[in-house]
Amino acid sequence: MSGTQNAPRSIVTTESAPVRWLLTGIALLFVALFLVIPLVSVFAEAFKQGWRLYLAALVEPDAWSAIKLTLLTAVIAVPLNLVFGVAAAWAIAKFDFKGKSFLITLIDLPFSVSPVVAGLIYVLLFGAQGWWGPWLAEHDIKIIFAVPGIVLATVFVTFPFVARELIPLMEAQGSEEEQAALVLGASGWQTFWRVTLPNIKWGLLYGVILANARAMGEFGAVSVVSGHIRGMTNTIPLHVEILYNEYNFVAAFACASILALLALVTLAAKSYVEWAAARQAAEDRRHAVE
Amino acid sequence: MTRRASLLAVAFALLSGHALADTTLLNVSYDVMRDFYKDYNPVFSKYYEAKFKDKLTVQQSHGGSSKQARSVIDGLEADVVTMNQSTDIDAIVEKGKQINPGWEKRLPDNASPFSSLQVLIVRKGNPKGIKDWNDLVKPGVQVVVPNPKTSGNGRYTYLAAWGYALKQPGGNDAKARGFVSSLFANVPVLDSGGRAATTTFMQRNIGDVLVTFENEAEMIAREFGRGGFEVVYPSVSIDADLPVAVVDKVVDKKGTRKAAEEYLKYLWSPEGQQVAAQNYLRPRDKTVAAKFAKQFPVVKLFTVDEFGGWTKAQKQHFDDGGIYDQIAAANAKK
Helix, strand or coil: CCCCCCHHHHCCCCCCHHHHHHHHHHHHHHHHHHHHHHHHHHHHHHCCCCHHHHHHHHHCHHHHHHHHHHHHHHHHHHHHHHHHHHHHHHHHHHCCCCCHHHHHHHHHHHHHCCHHHHHHHHHHHHCCCCCCHHHHHHCCCCCCCCHHHHHHHHHHHHCHHHHHHHHHHHHHHCCHHHHHHHHCCCCHHHHHHHHHHHHHHHHHHHHHHHHHHHHHHCCHHHHHHHCCECCCCCCHHHHHHHHHHCCCHHHHHHHHHHHHHHHHHHHHHHHHHHHHHHHHHHHHHHHHHC | CHHHHHHHHHHHHHHHHHHHCCEEEEEEEEHHHHHHHHHHHHHHHHHHHHHHCCCEEEEEEEECHHHHHHHHHCCCCCCEEECCCHHHHHHHHHHHCCCCCCHHHCCHHHHCCEEEEEEEEEECCCCCCCCCHHHHHCCCCCEEEECCCCCHHHHHHHHHHHHHHHHCCCCCHHHHHHHHHHHHHCCCCEECCHHHHHHHHHHCCCCCEEEEEHHHHHHHHHHHCHHHEEEECCCEEEEEECCEEECHHHHHHHCCHHHHHHHHHHHHCHHHHHHHHHCCCEECCHHHHHHCHHHCCCCEEECHHHHCHHHHHHHHHHCCCCHHHHHHHHHHHC
16 A cells, blocks of 8 residues: 555555545445435425425324324334343343244244235234134224234234344353352342343343334334224324325325434434443453453 | 333323214225215215214225225224225125125115226327227337236226227127237236326326326326326226225124214215215216216216126136236236
8 A cells, every 4th residue: 555654544455545435435325325315305305395284294183193103002012022032032042941943933033024924914813704803803802903903013023123132142141140140149030130131231222222113114014904094003104105195295205204203213322322332341341451 | 110001001092082083984995085085074074963963083994995805804894895896895795794795785876876987198298199999009108007906997997998899890809808918018017006006107207198097087187287198088988886885794883884874875965976076986966967067078888797797707807817817927928
């Protein structure tokens, strides 16, 4: 490379400057083309006819109910996944038992199954023609085409996020610290709260954020079980589709911008968690050295 | 934990607040009917509240006709279904048993309060000079039609073209099949529903002609302005009856039979027919029809009976392995 004085920086790259610029340029162009421009266009389209229409589109009762339903779904689905994910990761990473790899495969199932199929599974189980449909109808319990079905489908598609995030982390940490705690006389709960949880809290938070993003944005599985009743069983993604099909572009993009905003907030939270985790790790290392 | 629980309770209360009206009807309908029911529901609610002193809310669900029927079969609790062809309602009768047989006799006009027909929508100035069905099979003409496998709209177009070819001098089934086959060879995009086909034609600017319901043409005019396209009425077209039915099992369980039946019956009232005509659906009521005669040019029509009724047409043409599948497979090979 040209300047030997700043050798530490360029030691790893042997390409000439134009090549480096070209590669960086292509990468930036891709980011702009496929991420930035679409995101900007969502907001541009939403505000095209001014703010008043934008706000009106959001406080409209059907849109408002879609926003509420989306948040409600996330509020139920994410804590369920949190509890399940921690329990599963704990069992898998800290203990040995028969059928462990089967359990891991099972947790991964929602990742490999198409969301539409995930929705249809619930229709087959709880639908009027499904296995438990007649019994549910007799007892006047509504699952499909109602809020419980939407929550179920969302729980299904977000199932692996927390567990998948924690398993490698917990496996890497091993169980020495827990063993030490147990030897020193801590109970199972104490070990979990005082030793395991503090060790995994950043990974856990990260998994929760990812699960939340998916819960709010899910379209396919929810679309199958929703029934698309306006103001009742439409989540934001479904409502966006309906508005778009009604040529109501401002309202469609206004609702889409809410989803985009939620995503941006999620991303910001994710970055913060990563940053905080890195800082914590650095601090731990310093302590260890001292 | 308790805070989360109370938060949940609040969220549930907010959510269910919507359904607290005295009577709630769910109308499960198909894609392009949303504009009509958006106008009709408030008119009916006003009438109903004045007559029965009962507050009424109508909820709507829209999607492709056959997909919506499937949802009702699977337990979507529709009080009424308003579809674009009778086979969708027959499917609910047969597969879900939520509607009793004989539904088409319970209301006038085979339970179709209005009708539409397939028209040709071309770009401004009609640059390709499209006048009739036979212009759609010419080389270099791109035709936008929704998929007949998933959309009633697409099926009506398919049958209209078939019927046209049959009615030409020397027309027979073999010639009709060839005609429909060359028409679908000219289709660049097969959308799954009527609304998506409109978006393809108007928004994405694909194709020279869009074949769709007459009332969808009016929606395009309202949304995109009248300057961008022209409506061409073919020499002959198919009469698209748009049937409605009360879902017996649901209304008996919910106790909404009276309201549901009123809701459908009122479609035939002068007020209901007026709203239909304003949405470019051809009314049954003679007085209303006369009043709006100017917007409904007289077109020679044939019905699905030409094909032995919907059940037979469905089986012969659109079921898996039927004539449409054979045509599509042959076109794909070319």
